Amino acid sequence: xADIKRKVPIGVIGAGDCSDTEAKLAFEVxxxxxxxxxxxxxxxxxxxxxxxxxxxxxEGGLTVGLLPGFDFSDANPYIDIALPTGLSHARNxxxxxxxxxxxxxxGSYGTLSEIALALKMGKPVIGLHTWDIGPEIIxxxxxxxxxxxxxxxxxxx
Amino acid sequence: xADIKRKVPIGVIGAGDCSDTEAKLAFEVxxxxxxxxxxxxxxxxxxxxxxxxxxxxxEGGLTVGLLPGFDFSDANPYIDIALPTGLSHARNxxxxxxxxxxxxxxGSYGTLSEIALALKMGKPVIGLHTWDIGPEIIxxxxxxxxxxxxxxxxxxx
Amino acid sequence: xADIKRKVPIGVIGAGDCSDTEAKLAFEVxxxxxxxxxxxxxxxxxxxxxxxxxxxxxEGGLTVGLLPGFDFSDANPYIDIALPTGLSHARNxxxxxxxxxxxxxxGSYGTLSEIALALKMGKPVIGLHTWDIGPEIIxxxxxxxxxxxxxxxxxxx
Amino acid sequence: xADIKRKVPIGVIGAGDCSDTEAKLAFEVxxxxxxxxxxxxxxxxxxxxxxxxxxxxxEGGLTVGLLPGFDFSDANPYIDIALPTGLSHARNxxxxxxxxxxxxxxGSYGTLSEIALALKMGKPVIGLHTWDIGPEIIxxxxxxxxxxxxxxxxxxx
Numbered sequence: 001x002a003d004i005k006r007k008v009p010i011g012v013i014g015a016g017d018c019s020d021t022e023a024k025l026a027f028e029v030x031x032x033x034x035x036x037x038x039x040x041x042x043x044x045x046x047x048x049x050x051x052x053x054x055x056x057x058x059e060g061g062l063t064v065g066l067l068p069g070f071d072f073s074d075a076n077p078y079i080d081i082a083l084p085t086g087l088s089h090a091r092n093x094x095x096x097x098x099x100x101x102x103x104x105x106x107g108s109y110g111t112l113s114e115i116a117l118a119l120k121m122g123k124p125v126i127g128l129h130t131w132d133i134g135p136e137i138i139x140x141x142x143x144x145x146x147x148x149x150x151x152x153x154x155x156x157x
Numbered sequence: 158x159a160d161i162k163r164k165v166p167i168g169v170i171g172a173g174d175c176s177d178t179e180a181k182l183a184f185e186v187x188x189x190x191x192x193x194x195x196x197x198x199x200x201x202x203x204x205x206x207x208x209x210x211x212x213x214x215x216e217g218g219l220t221v222g223l224l225p226g227f228d229f230s231d232a233n234p235y236i237d238i239a240l241p242t243g244l245s246h247a248r249n250x251x252x253x254x255x256x257x258x259x260x261x262x263x264g265s266y267g268t269l270s271e272i273a274l275a276l277k278m279g280k281p282v283i284g285l286h287t288w289d290i291g292p293e294i295i296x297x298x299x300x301x302x303x304x305x306x307x308x309x310x311x312x313x314x
Numbered sequence: 315x316a317d318i319k320r321k322v323p324i325g326v327i328g329a330g331d332c333s334d335t336e337a338k339l340a341f342e343v344x345x346x347x348x349x350x351x352x353x354x355x356x357x358x359x360x361x362x363x364x365x366x367x368x369x370x371x372x373e374g375g376l377t378v379g380l381l382p383g384f385d386f387s388d389a390n391p392y393i394d395i396a397l398p399t400g401l402s403h404a405r406n407x408x409x410x411x412x413x414x415x416x417x418x419x420x421g422s423y424g425t426l427s428e429i430a431l432a433l434k435m436g437k438p439v440i441g442l443h444t445w446d447i448g449p450e451i452i453x454x455x456x457x458x459x460x461x462x463x464x465x466x467x468x469x470x471x
Numbered sequence: 472x473a474d475i476k477r478k479v480p481i482g483v484i485g486a487g488d489c490s491d492t493e494a495k496l497a498f499e500v501x502x503x504x505x506x507x508x509x510x511x512x513x514x515x516x517x518x519x520x521x522x523x524x525x526x527x528x529x530e531g532g533l534t535v536g537l538l539p540g541f542d543f544s545d546a547n548p549y550i551d552i553a554l555p556t557g558l559s560h561a562r563n564x565x566x567x568x569x570x571x572x573x574x575x576x577x578g579s580y581g582t583l584s585e586i587a588l589a590l591k592m593g594k595p596v597i598g599l600h601t602w603d604i605g606p607e608i609i610x611x612x613x614x615x616x617x618x619x620x621x622x623x624x625x626x627x628x
Contacts, residue, residue, distance in 0.1 A: 006229070006232075006236070006237065006238075006239060007237075009229075009238070009239075039238065062238075064238060064240075066240075070254070072163070072166075072257070075163075079163070080163065080164075081163075081166075081196065081219075081221060081238060082163060082166075083221075083223075083240075083251070083254075083255040084254050084255065085251055085254055085255075086250070086254050087251075093243070094240070094242055094244075094251075097227070097240075097241050097242055097243050098240040098241065098242075100229070
């Protein structure tokens with residue numbers, strides 16, 4: 001029998017290098033995604049992406065990395081499904097498209113482009129210490145709150 | 158601990174509608190991909206893509222669908238990780254990039270574009286009753302042979 | 315003989331609908347791009363994109379529209395080179411890539427994604443009544459000033 | 472006044488290196504595109520792409536190059552509008568999308584992928600000493616015949 005109830009894909013976006021505080025937060029976001037039986041979607045590289053994947057893996061979760069380059073080995077070691085796209089920054093669009101909701105952890109201009117694309121596409125964005133560009137970003141203060149809000153928004157859609 | 162030994166991603170390409178013989182072949186290709194502990198990469202829609210995913214799922218395998226459109230629900234019911242790309246036919250390039258080797262089951266012009274892109278990128282293409290465009294396509298006569306040849310080519314790389 | 319001195323491509327980004335003030339500003343930006351013998355790159359649709367193309371055309375300039383959809387007829391009537399991409403929002407990345415500098419006129423989330431991508435790629439962004447997301451956006455107060463600053467930044471590169 | 476009658480974009484596809492015979496043919500194709508007041512769309516690099524652009528330029532035509540990489544300077548010197556896409560082989564899809572009909576001059580696997588994508592999208596493909604993959608490719612024996620057939624097919628659409 002086909003199982004049409006797929007796991008919910010939640011994107012985690014953030015910079016390729018991050019502070020210790022942001023790393024801890026990203027790890028916890030990944031943990032809560034896995035604990036809620038969701039799938040982690042991310043850009044597959046280091047920093048926030050790696051910490052979130054490590055957190056998800058720590059709780060037995062599944063992790064997907066949409067890589068900007070050509071090599072499977074560009075993925076951080078906590079990515080289960082490494083997808084090289086060869087599209088460079090256009091892969092940011094894919095991270096957003098492949099997620100039903102996105103959690104932004106801090107982040108620089110790459111993350112901002114993903115937040116903007118998500119809002120343009122009408123996808124929920126939960127912000128943790130990230131860009132404050134308007135009321136459409138749903139603020140959260142803890143990783144747990146961010147994941148709960150993301151899943152809540154997905155259910156409402 | 159990080160597990161850096163990821164499952165090998167094998168792409169299965171073919172048309173969105175197919176004959177009974179091709180459907181059976183695609184199902185068996187999916188089965189052997191799963192039995193060999195590889196991950197099935199495909200375009201996520203019907204026909205060969207659906208049959209291969211159903212076969213992989215039947216043996217407990219993991220299936221990834223890179224969709225041309227915007228909706229998660231475009232994926233056939235045997236896809237575990239549905240990735241809407243919104244890129245239309247440009248997603249063909251992504252199916253090829255995300256695979257370490259590709260198995261073509263019959264197929265029309267869309268499949269031919271993927272075969273050509275794979276050969277251009279230097280990725281092994283195993284052909285099952287598909288386009289005969291040159292000696293670089295490695296021919297196989299059964300699903301099992303196709304998957305074994307695909308995995309053999311990946312190991313050689 | 316080959317003429318390797320191409321015209322400088324300047325991107326104009328902004329929303330598909332805009333106020334009268336923004337429309338006038340976009341028109342003038344297009345005029346000054348043409349008067350400076352540069353090529354206008356834009357998303358090819360209405361609003362700021364159309365007004366800028368109309369302004370450039372009014373001064374005999376050349377206009378390029380990178381369209382999100384599939385149809386040449388999606389382009390506004392002032393686009394000389396209409397390029398349907400079929401990539402939906404991923405075409406935003408192409409508008410940025412195809413420009414040596416970008417001028418943002420007001421704009422919503424789509425424009426913000428382009429500004430962020432441009433800054434991520436290290437391309438100069440001149441802002442006219444647009445998102446105020448940091449000091450890297452070079453502010454201008456008139457269309458003429460914006461185009462002059464854009465061309466100045468390109469020459470410095 | 473807006474001029475809504477744009478020039479017809481005709482794509483020329485072929486390999487980045489080519490024989491003298493193919494080079495001459497590509498040059499002539501470019502010439503006839505310009506003489507018919509159409510715009511040349513191509514991949515912007517060397518070989519067939521460069522010779523076609525040189526031919527079009529020789530007759531005062533306009534040439535557009537959709538580049539796979541990031542640098543404007545990747546374009547051959549006969550390209551008027553150089554559009555770096557940063558999409559690698561996915562730019563093949565864009566060359567096809569941006570053309571109303573395509574003329575294939577010989578070519579290898581990259582060209583084959585473009586032929587297949589064009590046929591998949593229902594765009595006319597005129598073949599000059601190129602892949603013989605089926606009756607949908609309209610054969611031509613001279614550059615002039617190829618361009619005339621391409622323009623004829625566009626008018627019929």
